[in-house]
Amino acid sequence: MIGSVLAALVIGGAVAAFAIAWRPAIAAIDPPVPQSFDAALVKRGRDLAAIGNCNDCHTVRGGKDFAGGLPVPTPFGTIFSSNITPDAETGIGRWPEAAFRRAMRSGVNRDGQHLYPTFPYDHFTNVTDEDDRALYAYLMTRQPVRAPARANQLPFPLDQRVVIAGWKLLFLRRGTYQPDSMKGAEWNRGAYLVEGLAHCGSCHTPRNVLGAERASAQFAGGDVDNWHAYAINAQSPAPIPWDADALFAYLSDGWHPDHGVARGPMAQVVSNLSSAPESDIRAIATYMAGVFGAPTPDRKRRAEAVLAQAKSPSVQASEANAVGASIYAAACATCHGTERPLPYGGVNLGLSTALSGPDPRNATNIVLSGVRPVEGERSPIMPGFATSMNDDQISALLNYLRVRFSNQPAWPGIAKTIADARRTQTLFLQTSAGPRNAPADATQRDKP
C-alpha cells in the first residue's frame, strides 16, 4: 500500500516536474527576407532596442553587432550572451515571431530550452505583442553574423537548464504591463518601459541568494560588473535630489551639471537612450521621478548648501591628509576644482554620488581607469591614474575626497576595494573600446 502511494507520488511528481519544465520546440522557418518587413516597424524596433540596451550584452567589445558571446559574470558562474542576428545556423534566423515572443515573454528558446535569467525576461515579460513584433522586425533585418554560442561556465546542477523552470516558478511573474488608471499617459508609458524593456531594476535592484530581484527593495541599489548601481528610489545617495528634468537631461545627454557624467555600465545605457524618441525618455524620467519621490525639506536644505559650496568653494584650512590633498590639488582640481561648467570641466566633487554613496567601487574604478574617449566620437574623457599611483596613494586620495566632499563616514576596507578594482579593471583597460555612441548626426536616427 505504502509502496504504491510512494510510486504514485514519484510518478506524479515527475509528471508535474515535466509539465512545469517541458516546453515544445517551435517549428523552424526559412529566414525571412529583410524586404518582407515594414520599414516603419523596423524603425520602431530600432528605437525599442535602444531603450532595451540590447546591443550592450549581445555584442562583444569591438565585435559585430548583436552577435553575442559577451561573458556575463554572475555569482553562479559565467554566462555568455547569445547571437541574436538573423544567421540561420548560429543566430535567430530560423525563429518565427512566435518563438521570439515566447523568449521575451517566458525565457524559452525556439528549441524549447529554458534561458538563464541573465536575459532579463522577468522584465521583458511586460513587453506588448506589438513591441515584440517591432523588435523582431528590427533584429531580423540586421546583418546575419555566423557566431556559434559559447559554452556557459556553470557548476552542476546549475548547468542543467531544467533548474531554470524552478526559478521561474518562484520568481517569474508573467503578464504584460497593466496601466494604472489613476495616473497619466506619460507616467504609464514610463512605468511600462522602466519595468519592462528598459529593465532598470536588473542593475539597480538588489538580488536575493537565488539571483532574483528583491521585490521588497526595488531600486534600492545593486551590482553590475564590479560597479555599484546606485539606489534610484528614496534612498538615493545623490547629493542633489533627482527630478524629472534632471533625469531627462541626464538620460538624453549622458551628463547633468548637478550630477556629473554617466560612466561604467551606465555609459552604454545613456549612449543608447540618446537615440531613443524624446517622448519615451521624458516618460521614463517622469515615472522615475515618482520612484525617487519628492525630497524632504531637510534634504532640500542640504542640497542647497552643497550647491552653494560647489559654486563658490571655500578655502580649506589645514589638511590632515597631506598626501591626498596634494594629489587632489595637482591631479584632480585642475578639472574638478574650477568653475568651468560641465561638460568642459569636471563635476564639482561635492556633487558626486560616487563619493557620497555607500560603496567605494565606482570612485575607485573611475580614479584607476578614468573615462576613455570613444573612438571617432565626441565623448567625455578623464585620464586614468592606475599607472601613476600605487594603492597607498590612491587610498590616500579616496579617503581625502570622501572626507572633504561628503558628509559621510570613511569607507571601510578601501585597500581591498582598490586591489579588487585593479584586478577587474585590468581587463577593462586592455580591451575597452568603450561604449559606442549612437549616431551624433540626428538625421541618422531615422534610418533603421
Added chain:
Amino acid sequence: MMTLKVNGQNHEINADPDTPLLYVLRDDIKLNAAKFGCGLGQCGSCTVIVDGNAVLSCVTPLLLLEGKQVTTLEGLGTIEAPAPIQRAFMEEQAAQCGYCIAGIMMRAQALLQKNPKPSDEQIRAELELHLCRCGTHMRILRAVHRAIRLMDTADASSATAGSAQ
C-alpha cells in the same frame, strides 16, 4: 627637497609636492620635449614614461615620483643616434607642427615595450586620447608600424637606446 630620477640621472628638486611633473621637467631640468597643451590631462602632449608606463605629466604631482624612473623623449635617443621610434616618425614625416608628437611617441614607445606586436586596432585604441590638430594621424599610425619593424630588426645598440625604464 626630493630626488627625481630622469633619463637615468638624479636631480635634486626643490618644489612643493603637488607641483606637476611637467613643470619640473621643463622649468627646473630644462627638458622641453614634453609639452604643455591643455594642462588638464586631455590632450596627451605632456606624456612621458614612468617605470615603463605612459603617464600624463601635467596631472602627475611630484610626490608620486618618489623612487621612480622618469623617461622623456630626450632619454630615448639623440639627433645623431635616434631611437627606432624617433627614426620611424622622422622617416614617415609624421610631424606637421610637431607639438603633439613627443607625447605620442612616448605613449607608442610604452606600448611597444609592453607589446612589441600590437594590432592596428590596439595602436588606435592606445593613442585615442592624444589630440593632433594638424591631422597627421595616418602618418602617425604608419610611423608606429614602421617603429615595430625597426625595433624588430634594430641592432642591439639602438634597441638599447630606445628602451625606457
